[in-house]
Amino acid sequence: MSTQLLPEKTVExxxxxxxxxxxxxxxxxxxxxxxxxxxxxxxxxxxVRRDIMLIGHSGSLRKGxxxxxxxxxxGEIIDCSNQQKVxxxxxxxxxxxxxxxxxxxKTNLVVSAVFDNNQEIIGTSFSGVLCHGIEHLKxxxxxxxxxxxxxxxxxxxxxEISKQMVEAGILGIINYTPVSLQLxxxxxxxxxxxxxLEKVAYFAKPKNYSMLLEMECEK
Amino acid sequence: MSTQLLPEKTVExxxxxxxxxxxxxxxxxxxxxxxxxxxxxxxxxxxVRRDIMLIGHSGSLRKGxxxxxxxxxxGEIIDCSNQQKVxxxxxxxxxxxxxxxxxxxKTNLVVSAVFDNNQEIIGTSFSGVLCHGIEHLKxxxxxxxxxxxxxxxxxxxxxEISKQMVEAGILGIINYTPVSLQLxxxxxxxxxxxxxLEKVAYFAKPKNYSMLLEMECEK
DNA sequence: ATTTTCTTGTTATTAAAATAACAGTTAATA
DNA sequence: TATTAACTGTTATTTTAATAACAAGAAAAT
Numbered sequence: 001m002s003t004q005l006l007p008e009k010t011v012e013x014x015x016x017x018x019x020x021x022x023x024x025x026x027x028x029x030x031x032x033x034x035x036x037x038x039x040x041x042x043x044x045x046x047x048v049r050r051d052i053m054l055i056g057h058s059g060s061l062r063k064g065x066x067x068x069x070x071x072x073x074x075g076e077i078i079d080c081s082n083q084q085k086v087x088x089x090x091x092x093x094x095x096x097x098x099x100x101x102x103x104x105x106k107t108n109l110v111v112s113a114v115f116d117n118n119q120e121i122i123g124t125s126f127s128g129v130l131c132h133g134i135e136h137l138k139x140x141x142x143x144x145x146x147x148x149x150x151x152x153x154x155x156x157x158x159x160e161i162s163k164q165m166v167e168a169g170i171l172g173i174i175n176y177t178p179v180s181l182q183l184x185x186x187x188x189x190x191x192x193x194x195x196x197l198e199k200v201a202y203f204a205k206p207k208n209y210s211m212l213l214e215m216e217c218e219k
Numbered sequence: 220m221s222t223q224l225l226p227e228k229t230v231e232x233x234x235x236x237x238x239x240x241x242x243x244x245x246x247x248x249x250x251x252x253x254x255x256x257x258x259x260x261x262x263x264x265x266x267v268r269r270d271i272m273l274i275g276h277s278g279s280l281r282k283g284x285x286x287x288x289x290x291x292x293x294g295e296i297i298d299c300s301n302q303q304k305v306x307x308x309x310x311x312x313x314x315x316x317x318x319x320x321x322x323x324x325k326t327n328l329v330v331s332a333v334f335d336n337n338q339e340i341i342g343t344s345f346s347g348v349l350c351h352g353i354e355h356l357k358x359x360x361x362x363x364x365x366x367x368x369x370x371x372x373x374x375x376x377x378x379e380i381s382k383q384m385v386e387a388g389i390l391g392i393i394n395y396t397p398v399s400l401q402l403x404x405x406x407x408x409x410x411x412x413x414x415x416l417e418k419v420a421y422f423a424k425p426k427n428y429s430m431l432l433e434m435e436c437e438k
Numbered sequence: 439a440t441t442t443t444c445t446t447g448t449t450a451t452t453a454a455a456a457t458a459a460c461a462g463t464t465a466a467t468a
Numbered sequence: 469t470a471t472t473a474a475c476t477g478t479t480a481t482t483t484t485a486a487t488a489a490c491a492a493g494a495a496a497a498t
Contacts, residue, residue: 094319
């Protein structure tokens with residue numbers, strides 16, 4: 001277990017390594033080379049080796065990396081031995097979609113509660129997870145030891161509810177609303193749907209895309 | 220209109236500038252200072268000025284930037300004068316959620332078609348957009364001059380359908396499936412739901428979060 | 439008129455991430 | 469036993485992004 005923080009991008013890739021590695025295990029593979037893992041994710045072997053170096057893992061020289069060991073190691077780094085619990089706040093279309101994603105993909109993160117303010121759905125279950133009224137946020141987060149929150153409420157409630165989440169003891173929030181938040185007391189990750197689409201729009205414009213291609217050729 | 224490619228991060232911020240600037244216009248403001256715009260997005264004034272410099276826009280020294288001019292300029296850069304058209308491929312929960320986002324937020328990107336392979340929903344409309352069978356992708360993309368695609372199909376179809384999208388003439392794809400793609404012929408942006416959640420899990424872990432805070436203090 | 443204040447625009451520096459280069463090691467091969 | 473081939477692990481370099489520093493100019497204040 002390293003005592004230093006890992007670079008953001010490395011953490012992201014570790015998550016992806018783990019996913020493809022589980023598939024390799026299912027296919028009966030025990031070891032994998034850096035160039036094989038790299039190919040699965042369309043990145044370079046050096047990047048794979050560097051990431052694995054940073055987490056302090058070692059491969060063997062002619063067999064590559066032991067897949068199970070690597071999966072375990074990544075698990076300890078990302079989600080600890082004790083599984084972290086997640087809450088989804090705002091269980092509209094996006095919240096439900098994300099819940100399905102988490103159910104389908106095996107991750108050690110488990111959604112323990114969802115919250116909403118729509119009286120009609122409070123008390124019902126989504127993929128087996130009970131929906132609570134938003135007013136019970138603090139109580140249930142504390143009781144269930146939930147540490148991660150997914151924020152998918154309508155934008156006008158984002159600021160207020162994000163504050164409540166931190167007060168309730170949530171340590172990490174991923175904010176899917178198009179509202180820029182600033183929190184102290186919890187790690188915050190923003191994802192802006194419109195922005196990433198507009199970014200694609202910019203780089204996909206023929207003039208810009210051809211400039212990109214030219215730059216790649218120069219290398 | 221600059222002839223050089225803008226940095227990715229700048230493009231992302233331009234998208235966000237535009238959104239908050241439209242709100243400023245609605246509130247009757249005509250000009251804005253870099254530090255005001257920065258505050259709205261919780262970034263630094265220098266970054267705002269630098270981005271605006273890169274797109275070749277100028278503010279006035281004591282009044283700041285003319286908001287309408289800036290919005291227009293960003294529009295020309297991101298979506299051209301001629302509105303770009305978007306298709307959503309795979310209109311499950313996530314696809315529908317994204318469609319709502321695009322409808323709610325004003326952006327110059329307009330969803331012109333959605334596609335699915337579920338016979339029951341083909342022919343029905345989502346937020347006023349007709350759902351077509353996936354087999355008509357090429358025909359409709361060509362007819363409607365759609366250039367951007369949002370990929371939200373089940374993972375097992377991601378590779379095959381992404382190829383069809385490029386063949387159909389789509390120039391930019393945002394891939395929400397947890398499958399790593401590599402395309403030639405279109406700009407590709409990946410977004411991995413699980414990965415970003417696992418990243419939050421890592422940095423939210425008390426030991427890691429406190430290291431982050433320490434690093435900020437040192438500055 | 440002159441000074442001060444506050445802002446933009448731009449260059450210089452630092453930090454983060456990706457890439458390249460290569461040393462070192464093991465197993466297979468001659 | 470020596471040699472080659474094919475890896476890993478690590479350091480060095482380059483690229484990209486963010487931050488800091490500051491010159492220059494317009495309005496306001498004196």
